[in-house]
Amino acid sequence: MDIREVSANSLSFIGDAIYTLRVREFFIENKYQASNSLHRMCTRYNSAAGQMKTFNRMKEAGFFSEEELAVFKRGRNNIRHIPKNGDRLSYEVASGLEAIAGYLYLTNQDRMEEFFKEVFKGGLMNE
Numbered sequence: 001m002d003i004r005e006v007s008a009n010s011l012s013f014i015g016d017a018i019y020t021l022r023v024r025e026f027f028i029e030n031k032y033q034a035s036n037s038l039h040r041m042c043t044r045y046n047s048a049a050g051q052m053k054t055f056n057r058m059k060e061a062g063f064f065s066e067e068e069l070a071v072f073k074r075g076r077n078n079i080r081h082i083p084k085n086g087d088r089l090s091y092e093v094a095s096g097l098e099a100i101a102g103y104l105y106l107t108n109q110d111r112m113e114e115f116f117k118e119v120f121k122g123g124l125m126n127e
Contacts (some may be wrong), residue, residue, distance in 0.1 A: 008074035012095045022116050034122030044126040048078035063118050075099025
């Protein structure tokens with residue numbers, strides 16, 4: 001598969017699935033098992049606001065390569081629908097972060113592991 005031919009929408013789509021799965025695994029590994037509290041905890045990472053917070057923290061730490069930032073921009077620029085109670089910037093950033101996750105999943109599993117280690121440096125509260 002030529003990754004350059006994979007659409008930004010497809011990268012974000014698969015990235016959303018991978019990101020959600022890894023966040024759920026993270027909280028289960030940290031002993032959160034009640035479904036209502038598990039869902040609330042996961043929202044700290046899986047919501048658009050949570051993903052924006054994560055991206056900004058990672059970017060400030062200088063984590064991303066130029067290539068990953070280019071993938072981010074492709075994903076960010078691909079937003080077509082914003083929920084009524086959402087803001088455009090948060091959804092753009094979330095889509096870009098998901099595109100990076102999808103890109104890494106498809107191209108570099110080792111770097112994807114580094115990506116998620118960095119994601120979870122925010123701890124249980126995503127700070």
